[in-house]
Every structure is written in C-alpha cells, then in structure tokens.
Amino acid sequence: MKTQRTLTLLLAALMAAGTFTFASCGGDTPATDVQTNAPTNDTGAVEEVTAEPDPFEGFDFGGEEIRMLVSANDYDGRGSSNYAIKHEEEESGDVVKDAVYKRNMNVEELLNVKFVFTDNEEDYTVIPKTVSKFVTAGDDAYDLIIHDLFPLSTLSVQNTFLNVYDIPHLDFSKDYWYDSYMSGISFASEDQRYLLAGDYFLDILRTAHAIYFNKDMFNNMFESADELYAHVDNGTWTQEVFLQYIENAYQDINGDGTADDDDQYGFCTINYWGPMIPWVIASEINFLDYESDGAPYFAMNNERSVRLLENLVEIFHGKSTHNYSASVEACTNAFINGKSLFSGYQRVSSLELFRDMDIEFGILPYPKMDEKQENYITSSHDTANVGAIPMTCSKAETMGAVLEVLARESSKNVVPAYYETALKVKYARDDQSSRMLDLIRYNITEVFPIAFGNYCNDLPLGKAFSTPLQGKKTDFVSNYVKFEDKAQTKLDELWEAFNSQE
Numbered sequence: 001m002k003t004q005r006t007l008t009l010l011l012a013a014l015m016a017a018g019t020f021t022f023a024s025c026g027g028d029t030p031a032t033d034v035q036t037n038a039p040t041n042d043t044g045a046v047e048e049v050t051a052e053p054d055p056f057e058g059f060d061f062g063g064e065e066i067r068m069l070v071s072a073n074d075y076d077g078r079g080s081s082n083y084a085i086k087h088e089e090e091e092s093g094d095v096v097k098d099a100v101y102k103r104n105m106n107v108e109e110l111l112n113v114k115f116v117f118t119d120n121e122e123d124y125t126v127i128p129k130t131v132s133k134f135v136t137a138g139d140d141a142y143d144l145i146i147h148d149l150f151p152l153s154t155l156s157v158q159n160t161f162l163n164v165y166d167i168p169h170l171d172f173s174k175d176y177w178y179d180s181y182m183s184g185i186s187f188a189s190e191d192q193r194y195l196l197a198g199d200y201f202l203d204i205l206r207t208a209h210a211i212y213f214n215k216d217m218f219n220n221m222f223e224s225a226d227e228l229y230a231h232v233d234n235g236t237w238t239q240e241v242f243l244q245y246i247e248n249a250y251q252d253i254n255g256d257g258t259a260d261d262d263d264q265y266g267f268c269t270i271n272y273w274g275p276m277i278p279w280v281i282a283s284e285i286n287f288l289d290y291e292s293d294g295a296p297y298f299a300m301n302n303e304r305s306v307r308l309l310e311n312l313v314e315i316f317h318g319k320s321t322h323n324y325s326a327s328v329e330a331c332t333n334a335f336i337n338g339k340s341l342f343s344g345y346q347r348v349s350s351l352e353l354f355r356d357m358d359i360e361f362g363i364l365p366y367p368k369m370d371e372k373q374e375n376y377i378t379s380s381h382d383t384a385n386v387g388a389i390p391m392t393c394s395k396a397e398t399m400g401a402v403l404e405v406l407a408r409e410s411s412k413n414v415v416p417a418y419y420e421t422a423l424k425v426k427y428a429r430d431d432q433s434s435r436m437l438d439l440i441r442y443n444i445t446e447v448f449p450i451a452f453g454n455y456c457n458d459l460p461l462g463k464a465f466s467t468p469l470q471g472k473k474t475d476f477v478s479n480y481v482k483f484e485d486k487a488q489t490k491l492d493e494l495w496e497a498f499n500s501q502e
Contacts, residue, residue: 056405060112061398071147071385072119079349081203081385084414085146086117099417103409111401124151124383135160140392143399150382153185153451156194157497161388162396165193169400176411184447187296187498196387196403199410202418206349207381209278210440212335213342215360221249225362229432232364232439235371239311242367246320249341259322266320268340270331272470275345276312280465281379281446282366283308287460288448295495298488300464301480308369309476312469347381348440351427363433365440378444382451455494459487
C-alpha cells in the first residue's frame with residue numbers, strides 16, 4: 001500500500017460517513033487535527049463551489065459483462081473479504097455491505113456494464129493451476145482475477161497477466177491506487193505493473209498486521225496505557241521498549257511450577273514463520289539493492305540484520321513469551337481471556353473478532369527496530385487479495401475504465417464505511433486506537449520479500465530469520481552466507497523472467 005496518503009484523502013474519509021513452489025507465511029501519517037473553513041464573501045455567504053464533471057460521464061459499454069473470479073476462502077478464521085467485492089442482492093442495513101452494493105450499482109449504471117462474480121474457495125496451492133489452465137488454453141473466461149498476493153505474484157512473471165501500466169483510463173497517480181505497493185512487486189520498474197492494489201481491494205487493509213494489548217492488564221501493571229501511545233507518537237516505540245514491558249508479565253496462574261497454556265504472559269504468538277514476518281518488515285531491512293541496469297541483488301548481510309535476529313530470539317524465546325503452537329485460535333483466545341498483555345500474529349481485521357471482549361484493548365503498529373528508524377512500517381499478509389487482468393482478457397480498455405471507477409468509488413464510500421465507521425467507531429474502543437489505525441494503514445509497504453521470498457530460495461524471510469529463530473540461533477552471518485548464492489541465482493532467474501514477458 002502506498003505509504004503516503006494525502007490530506008485530501010483523509011478529509012474525504014472523514015467527510016464520508018519457471019517451476020514455482022508455493023508456501024504461505026504466515027511515512028509519515030497525515031495530519032488528523034485539521035480545521036477547514038469554507039471561503040466566504042464580505043456578506044458572510046458561503047461561496048458556491050462547482051463540482052468537477054465526471055470524466056467517465058457518457059461512457060457506455062453496452063451492458064457488457066465484467067466477469068470476475070473472486071477469492072472466497074478463509075484461512076484462519078478472520079473471514080474472507082469477498083463481501084467487499086461482491087455485492088448483496090439488496091441493501092441489508094450493514095454499513096459496509098451497503099456501501100459495496102451502492103458502489104457496484106453506481107459503477108454499473110455509470111458505465112453501462114454488468115458485474116458477474118464467480119466465487120473461488122481454492123487456496124494458494126491450487127489457484128495457480130486454475131488460472132494457468134484457462135490462460136494457457138487461450139480461454140477468455142474471466143476479465144479480472146482477485147486472489148492471494150503470494151500465488152498471483154509468481155504467476156505475474158509467467159506471461160499470465162496483462163501489463164496494466166499502459167491500459168487506458170487507469171491513473172496510478174491517484175491516491176486510491178497503491179502504486180508503491182505495486183512497484184514493490186515489479187522490481188521498482190517504472191513501466192511494468194502486472195498486479196493491481198488499491199482501495200478496491202479492501203483485503204490489503206484487513207490483512208495488515210498489528211499488535212494488540214490488554215489495556216486493563218497494562219493499567220494494572222504500569223501507570224497508564226497512554227504511555228504506550230506516547231511512545232508511538234514520540235518515535236520511541238521500539239523492540240527494546242516492547243521487551244521492557246513484557247519481561248515481568250509472567251505469572252504461574254495454575255501454580256504448577258511449569259510455564260504452560262494456563263499461565264499469564266507478556267506476549268503470545270504461534271510458532272515462528274508467520275508471526276515473525278511483521279517484526280522483520282517493521283524493522284526496515286534493506287532486502288534489495290539495484291545495479292545500474294536495474295538488476296536486483298540481495299543486500300541483507302549487514303549489522304542491522306544481525307541485530308534484528310538477536311532481538312527476535314529475545315522476543316520469541318524470552319520467559320514472558322508463550323508459543324501457542326496448537327493454532328491461531330488458541331493464541332487469539334488466550335488474549336481474549338486475559339492471559340497475555342500483548343498478542344502477536346493479528347491483523348486489522350482482528351478488531352472484528354475482539355469486538356465482544358469484556359476487557360478493554362488497544363491496537364498499535366509493530367515496534368521499530370530502533371529510534372534511528374524514521375517510520376513505522378506495516379506488513380500486509382501474503383494472502384492479501386490483489387487483482388490481475390488475465391492475458392486472455394479481450395476487453396482491456398473496458399477493464400481500465402471499470403477498475404478506475406471502482407477504485408475511485410471505493411475510496412469515496414467503501415473504505416470510509418469500513419475504516420471510519422466499522423473499525424474506528426464500532427470496533428475500536430478509544431480515540432487513541434483510531435489514531436493508531438491511521439498510522440498502521442498509511443504505512444503498509446515492503447511487499448517483495450512477502451511476494452517472492454519463497455521463490456528466491458526462501459532467503460529473505462525464511463532462511464535468514466525464521467529458521468535460525470526457531471532454532472534459537474543468533475549468528476546471522478554464518479547462516480546467511482550458506483544460502484545467499486543460490487538465492488541470488490533464483491533472483492536472477494526471476495528478474496530475467498520478469499523482463500522477458502511480452
């Protein structure tokens with residue numbers, strides 16, 4: 001997601017009420033205290049503002065069907081974002097679903113098109129075969145694929161999808177497109193975009209990682225939860241500070257002398273691979289650098305990576321952290337039941353799960369690695385739903401107009417409904433949490449290691465961090481150099497495949 005959003009977007013929101021293997025992983029914020037005053041003349045009358053004409057007024061695609069293959073799977077109980085794409089048959093009273101309904105109806109009417117949705121419940125291991133089959137056969141079956149980032153990224157270097165960069169009507173300079181996100185899965189290319197990310201794809205926001213904390217427990221252990229928010233605001237919310245908060249939280253609740261699922265902890269998580277990813281992304285590791293010809297190379301072997309691995313071992317293996325290896329549900333329930341001060345491996349969408357909690361909770365961005373790091377950085381999950389136009393699509397220009405208007409209208413209506421109403425008002429418990437949501441949302445970035453890391457010998461996230469973390473090993477360099485050459489070879493192949501596309 002684009003790391004910087006303009007003040008205009010915020011105000012609008014406030015005013016709106018080869019052979020590839022697949023294995024799943026898992027900026028500054030805009031001002032919020034802004035006063036606006038309508039210009040007035042000497043008599044005090046409000047000056048009339050004439051609305052800009054809609055550039056798509058008068059477009060008519062003759063009732064053409066827009067056929068979408070849309071993911072409907074739910075990997076870990078947080079719910080599919082299918083409802084943000086596919087509308088209900090009529091308005092239901094649900095603020096978000098009704099916004100989706102109105103958006104789709106308005107776009108259909110404005111452009112004279114008809115949306116046809118096909119639900120797809122396949123996971124990341126199966127969907128590549130499904131898409132490759134109809135594209136390879138030259139079957140013009142769908143005009144848009146909306147599915148998981150991870151498998152679609154790999155397909156995006158196999159002549160499977162159209163380069164949307166030059167498709168008419170798409171304007172990636174608009175804030176409702178996440179151009180830096182798309183650039184991150186296009187090797188920073190200036191003129192190649194094979195995957196689409198923006199406000200139309202609400203799942204990118206829903207799957208953004210966040211840290212949750214038990215406010216009641218925090219207030220009992222420390223002075224006030226306000227000091228956590230102060231750390232975030234002052235730029236001092238770091239991994240070291242996080243460790244300081246959790247280190248004394250352990251309590252042997254059942255009195256059996258053994259640290260087990262029934263005790264109280266400072267931090268709960270599940271295993272290492274998935275929960276580790278948002279910590280790594282949040283640490284501003286420089287995964288890639290580029291040669292003068294644009295070719296990428298791995299640039300991770302440095303002191304920052306060394307210190308990060310040491311921090312991760314301390315966080316994940318410390319006495320105040322408990323690994324609920326059984327399931328995501330076990331970790332989530334432990335937090336809901338007041339057995340952990342902080343909860344890891346949660347998303348923005350977890351607010352939907354926590355809304356019935358009896359205790360008070362808060363939400364925070366993942367800590368920076370140190371105070372020298374300028375910005376907080378948010379990772380979105382590798383199963384976040386993004387879009388792609390199949391190579392077989394015969395109506396690229398139509399799709400350009402349709403997608404541009406869908407993204408624009410999502411920004412005006414659907415995102416405000418979800419973000420401002422459903423999240424901030426309905427689920428978030430305080431104004432501070434609402435500000436933290438802003439900070440999380442506006443800093444989603446660093447997509448490459450999530451999208452392509454597995455293909456590159458699993459180096460950027462897996463072999464460099466997850467594997468040694470699981471083994472409680474802190475020697476980053478000796479481990480990293482064992483895999484770097486092979487990973488670079490795979491990265492070279494990926495770069496060549498990306499550039500050889502038609």
